[in-house]
Amino acid sequence: MGRIVETEAYLENDPACHAFRGMTPRNRSLFLEAGHAYVYLCYGTSYLLNVSSEEPGTGAGVLLRALEPLVGMEHMRQARLGLRLRDLARGPGRLTSAFQVDLRYDGIDLFLPGPLWIGSDGATVDSIGASTRIGITKGADSRLRYFITGNDYLSGSRRLNAKSD
DNA sequence: AAGAAGATTCGCT
DNA sequence: GCGAATCTTCTTA
Numbered sequence: 001m002g003r004i005v006e007t008e009a010y011l012e013n014d015p016a017c018h019a020f021r022g023m024t025p026r027n028r029s030l031f032l033e034a035g036h037a038y039v040y041l042c043y044g045t046s047y048l049l050n051v052s053s054e055e056p057g058t059g060a061g062v063l064l065r066a067l068e069p070l071v072g073m074e075h076m077r078q079a080r081l082g083l084r085l086r087d088l089a090r091g092p093g094r095l096t097s098a099f100q101v102d103l104r105y106d107g108i109d110l111f112l113p114g115p116l117w118i119g120s121d122g123a124t125v126d127s128i129g130a131s132t133r134i135g136i137t138k139g140a141d142s143r144l145r146y147f148i149t150g151n152d153y154l155s156g157s158r159r160l161n162a163k164s165d
Numbered sequence: 166a167a168g169a170a171g172a173t174t175c176g177c178t
Numbered sequence: 179g180c181g182a183a184t185c186t187t188c189t190t191a
Contacts, residue, residue: 008172010172016172017172018172021188021189024187024188025187026186026187026188040172040186040187041185041186041187042171042172042173042186043171043172043173043174043183043184043185043186044171044173044183044184044185044186045173045174045175045183045184045185046172046173046174048172048173050172063172065172091173091174092172092173093172093173093174094173094174133172134172134173135171135172135173136171136172137170137171166190166191167189167190167191168188168189168190168191169187169188169189169190170186170187170188170189171185171186171187171188173183173184174182174183174184175181175182175183176180176181176182176183177179177180177181177182178179178180
């Protein structure tokens with residue numbers, strides 16, 4: 001279990017969004033009701049986990065980019081031998097690896113109890129920063145990456161995570 | 166049917 | 179900091 005500390009938004013009519021050119025067999029989960037998982041294999045090496053964010057029929061979602069391990073670190077580390085605690089789920093591909101997320105979870109409702117789910121513990125956050133998104137070529141100017149300011153488990157460069165950015 | 170591109174990671178310099 | 183690895187999916191012919 002962990003705390004989500006960094007995300008990126010992919011909107012409808014956003015050239016960087018996989019759903020930009022309509023529904024395909026791969027991205028269909030993005031069109032599900034908000035809260036459903038969209039998992040896909042990126043660069044042949046990493047699974048990336050998104051959460052659909054709009055009403056049914058609208059293709060948009062949020063990419064989970066980094067997570068602060070809270071419970072079960074031993075288990076996560078088993079999947080990621082050799083990584084420091086800080087790096088266990090720092091980065092979208094590492095995050096899924098630590099939780100052993102794969103295509104089996106594509107399309108499930110993350111707001112319902114199950115093997116993989118997302119909830120709130122009611123805790124508040126001091127400050128949320130914003131920056132441009134990482135690793136994309138289209139729509140690279142939009143500041144749609146959000147993160148908990150000053151958190152130790154963020155991916156991205158020092159500059160991107162700076163408060164002033 | 167073939168080819169290019171991609172929301173990354175890891176290892177080396 | 180830079181470049182290769184790796185493979186699925188979508189686009190174009």
